[in-house]
Amino acid sequence: MNRELDHLVPMDFKNADQVPDTHTWVDSPCINSSSSDESVPLIDLEDLQAVEKIKMACENWGVFQVINHGIPVALFAEIENQARRFFALPREQKLLTLRSPGSPTGYGIIPISRVFNSLMWMEGFTMSGSPMEIVRRVWPQDYSPFCTAIDDYQEKLMGLAVKITSLIFKSLGLSDEDVEWFNPKSTEAFLHLNSYPKCPDPTRALGMVAHTDSSLITLLYQSNTDRGLQVIGPNHNWVDVEPISDAIVVNVSDLLQITSNGRFKSVTHRAIVSEAHHRISIPFFFGPKIDVNISSPLKLINDGDFSMYRPISWKEYREIKGVHFDKALEAVRFNNSVVIEKDNAQTTGNEASLGDNVEALKV
Numbered sequence: 303m304n305r306e307l308d309h310l311v312p313m314d315f316k317n318a319d320q321v322p323d324t325h326t327w328v329d330s331p332c333i334n335s336s337s338s339d340e341s342v343p344l345i346d347l348e349d350l351q352a353v354e355k356i357k358m359a360c361e362n363w364g365v366f367q368v369i370n371h372g373i374p375v376a377l378f379a380e381i382e383n384q385a386r387r388f389f390a391l392p393r394e395q396k397l398l399t400l401r402s403p404g405s406p407t408g409y410g411i412i413p414i415s416r417v418f419n420s421l422m423w424m425e426g427f428t429m430s431g432s433p434m435e436i437v438r439r440v441w442p443q444d445y446s447p448f449c450t451a452i453d454d455y456q457e458k459l460m461g462l463a464v465k466i467t468s469l470i471f472k473s474l475g476l477s478d479e480d481v482e483w484f485n486p487k488s489t490e491a492f493l494h495l496n497s498y499p500k501c502p503d504p505t506r507a508l509g510m511v512a513h514t515d516s517s518l519i520t521l522l523y524q525s526n527t528d529r530g531l532q533v534i535g536p537n538h539n540w541v542d543v544e545p546i547s548d549a550i551v552v553n554v555s556d557l558l559q560i561t562s563n564g565r566f567k568s569v570t571h572r573a574i575v576s577e578a579h580h581r582i583s584i585p586f587f588f589g590p591k592i593d594v595n596i597s598s599p600l601k602l603i604n605d606g607d608f609s610m611y612r613p614i615s616w617k618e619y620r621e622i623k624g625v626h627f628d629k630a631l632e633a634v635r636f637n638n639s640v641v642i643e644k645d646n647a648q649t650t651g652n653e654a655s656l657g658d659n660v661e662a663l664k665v
C-alpha cells in the first residue's frame with residue numbers, strides 16, 4: 303500500500319495484540335502524562351453568571367464543559383450506540399465507505415495524520431450534512447437508524463452551538479453588529495465520529511496527536527469510559543478532561559482566537575488510548591459558512607494597536623491548516639506594520655501582508 307493510502311486507511315484494530323512499528327510514538331504521552339489536580343471548568347448554562355464564567359474559562363483555559371444545555375441524554379446514548387454499531391462492522395465493510403481525498407464524508411483516518419510519520423490509534427467517520435448516500439453502501443436497507451440519529455444530533459447541536467457562540471460573543475462585549483459576519487441562521491458544521499479501539503500497549507501509542515481545532519468552537523461528546531481527552535491547562539501541563547455523562551466539552555478553536563484578537567486561546571488538546579476500553583468521541587466543529595470572511599471587531603483592538611490576524615474564511619483557513627498545521631495561526635497573522643486606523647476603519651499594508659502569507663504557503 304502506498305504512503306498516501308496508508309494515511310487514509312485505518313489498520314485492522316480487531317485482535318491487534320501488539321502496537322506495530324507504524325503506530326509507535328517514541329514519546330508516547332502516557333509516559334510523560336502528569337496527573338494534575340486541576341480540572342476543566344464546568345458551567346451550568348442556566349446559571350445566571352454563565353456569561354461571566356464562560357469569559358473566565360475562555361481566557362484561562364480555552365475549554366470548559368457545559369451542563370443544562372438542553373440536549374437529551376438519550377440522544378447521546380443513541381448516537382454513541384450508532385457509532386459503535388458502525389465501527390463494529392468488519393473492516394472490508396467499513397472500507398466500502400472510505401472517504402475519498404477532498405471529500406468531507408466517509409470512513410478513514412483524520413486528515414491531519416498526513417503530517418506525521420507515525421499513525422494514530424484511531425479510526426473515524428467524518429461528515430458534513432447527511433451521510434445517507436455513503437452509509438447505504440453498508441446498510442442498504444437499514445441506513446435509517448444511523449442517519450436519523452446523525453440528523454437529529456446535528457440539528458440539536460447546531461442550535462446549541464449558536465447559543466454558546468452568542469454567549470461567548472456577549473462575554474467579549476460584542477453586539478450583533480460587531481460580528482456581522484456571524485449569521486446564526488447560516489452556519490456550517492462538520493461532525494466526526496472518532497473511535498479509539500482498545501490498545502494492547504497505550505505507552506507506545508497515541509489516539510490523536512496534540513493539536514488545536516480550526517473551527518470557531520468545537521462541541522465534543524465523549525463516551526463515559528476512562529480518561530482519553532487531555533488539554534494543556536493554564537499551568538502548561540496536560541490535564542484530563544473527565545468524562546461527565548451529561549456534559550459537553552466546548553473548545554475555543556482557532557477562528558475564535560482570531561475573532562477575539564488573541565484574548566481567547568485556541569486550546570491545545572490530544573487523545574490518549576486505553577487498554578481496557580474502546581472509547582468513542584463525537585466532536586461537532588462549528589463556525590460560520592465556510593466562505594464568509596471572519597475578522598476581529600474593531601472594539602477588541604486597542605486604538606493605534608494591531609489586529610493580530612488578517613480577515614480570513616474558514617475555507618481558506620482549513621487549507622492553510624492543511625499545510626502549516628500548528629503554525630497556521632502564525633501564518634495568518636498580520637505583519638506588525640499593519641495598524642488599525644479606527645477613524646477610517648481600514649487596514650493599511652494589507653496587500654503586502656497577504657502577499658507574504660501566500661508566499662509562505664508555497665513553501
Ligand code: OGA
Pocket residue numbers: 494496510515524530531571572573583584585
Ligand atoms: C478532534 C479531537 C479528541 C477526542 O477530533 O479534533 O480533538 O477526544 N478529538 O477524540
Ligand code: NI
Pocket residue numbers: 513514515571585
Ligand atoms: Ni480536536
